[in-house]
Amino acid sequence: MTPQALNGIKVLDLSRVLAAPGCTQILADLGAEVIKIERPGEGDETRQWSPPSFADGTAAYFATVNRNKKSLTVDMAKPEGQALLRQLAAAADIVVENFKVGGLKKYGLDYDSLKQSNPGLIYASLTGFGQTGPDAAKPGYDYIIQGLSGLMSITGPADGLPHKVGVAVVDLFAGLQLTIGIQAALIARAQTGLGQQVDVSLLDSAVAMSANVGMNCLASGSVPPRLGNAHPNIVPYQVFEAAHGQHLILACGNDKQFAAIGRVMEQEWHTEPRFATNPQRVAHRDELVPLMQAVFAHKTRDEWIALFEAAQVPCGPINNIAEALAMPQVQQRGMVVDFAAGGSPVKVLGNPIKLSATPVQYHSAPAALGAHSDEILRSLGYSEEQICQWRADGVV
Template identity: 55%
Template sequence: MEKAPSGPLRGLRVLDLTRVLAGPTCTQMLGDMGAEVIKIERPESGDDTRGFAPPVWPGTTESAYFLGVNRNKKSLTLDIAKEEGQAIIHQLLETCDILVENFKVGALAKYGLGFDQLKAKYPGLIYCSITGFGQTGPYAPRPGYDALIQGMGGVMSLTGEPEGLPQKVGVPVADLFAGLYGCIGILAALRHRERTGQGQQIDIGMLDTSVAWLANQGMNYLATGENPPRLGNQHPNIAPYQVFPTKDGHIVLSVGNDPTFERFCKSFGCEAMLEDPRFATNAERVANRDAVTATLTPVMQSKTTAEWVAALEERKIGCGPINKLSDVFADPHVKARGCTVDLTLSNGAAVTVIANPVRLSATPADYRIAPPLLGEHSEEVLTGLLGMTEAQVQALKDKGVV
């Protein structure tokens, strides 16, 4: 039996017209917080990520990618290009608080499901659109993909070794940030609706959000008009704050201020650096970062990574090993924090997913529904929520609507 929702968004219903990663990240977050999420998928094929394999989860035919962002959702297969499918969407909207979609700009309007077409009929509807470039501007019609957004948004120009190629981040951060910003917008819109009764459209462009998280590097450019160089693993504003080789591997050393640098030098035989004007302040160390690196590299190579971690932690100096994923998921702190959750698919297969990182003391994340099999909840939604008969559902299946 399905567990009743207990999160802060319980009682809210979300119509999920998203696929791949940005949109599903947003709707999974809403589901984890207690909202009922009805995921609309294409009959037979479903969300594109169902086919993003290998790897599939052992003992199943489900891709690991799909399982990662689709828990707490009910899967309803529906062809919205057919009039009957559009009619079902409208029936669902009579009961839904939020619609999230990541179609190309204008695509849903072809089916009568654009925001401007729906807002009069459903004035309280919160309608979140997540696209590559937003609903306006010269690039609005373009499709958006994570790697090209990373390139256009500037982060690739900042990532990589100084003499190497520009590098994208190793996970699809442009997609993930867009989904999370979408969720933030939805929560704000819910508060507005509480006060006024009115819904609104939330326009999330992946390029916009990528510009937003340029953070200190973006501000460095705005302050100077100079393009920041690629620095590899070094920090643009702090030194030493970087990767160093150790006797048996590598370590991240994070010396965040001058008192910490003094403590480091006095603890590990580097007092001479304190007398050198090139290293006297953080600003001087940043200006002379190559000299900092050259001076400290042999020092850092004198101990193993484990020895450095123990010694630096004892002196409250920021540091950490560079973990492989096998190290991450075996880490005692990661385990103690419950960063993974075990779920059981409806076919009985056990899967482990990455947990929601938002820790709410009174209403913690709610893991009540495992990622759904394709169309798993179609009959439940159509008969239980919309009141259709089994014969009506079968007729829809025969027409390829469901």
């Protein structure tokens, strides 16, 4: 079997929903053994976030971030469950959790408790607001954080309501940040032998996501406006409407490309001082954009795209999700993974990380609730009698 980057790394996954499970799925894709802890009888709440579901009843939402993991049901409210989880943590390299700050302390599953028996443990916490600060105790939700962070204030039509992004982008971005932090901690542990806590919050992640728009605010002292499909720093860099109500994206990154746009559209805009450079175009966008839109109405979307591509001007259509998933490029890059060969009807979106020597692997579809409970408990040395008793008592 092809080696993977995280072979031999053991992860105890106490997280649920999207952000932190997205992190542990990446770790599993890269070869780590991930044991997902779920509540007996209920499991991760996203198991019920349907329709749609696949033919075996797996909710599409749950399948988004739970492939390549083992599922063990444990009731951490019971002393026996707490002891079992502490045993698993003592042998783990990484614990990932997304409980409220301090929520695991009463179970003896907080970082300070677990590091006593496992000083090399990397304890990754993902919360709404972080482990410190005046809002640390508040719960966090992607939608709320999109509003708090300013992200919604710059998303949507310039003259309409603020919009959220179409997917839970803060959750997903925070999960990536948590993954990066864990991998940095693994490298540090290789040098020192000691673990550490990785503290990532949705709010911090969303503020970092403001990127150039946040920097515009810091540099100018002004509140960035909502520009719809336009760009705050580059013009023309937006959606235009072609003939028959079709739309395309034009992404002009420099003055050379703008001159090429003028040639394609049979205009001399680039020779005018008010449009000759990008700063001038930004200052005069309200004059330039209507002039361009009037010309775009004369040809279809595909006609314009063919002309711009021939002139090496960045442009493209606006696909729906089905069109995007059907693109030959997306298919060839393995961004749709079918588990049919393993007897599962589930299909998932692929991992975008391509490693030449230690590639991502897809070895198992999202597991049924508690599918690996007996296997894991036996590996820890528990007898069939003990397992049956715990099941009867609701511990597992």
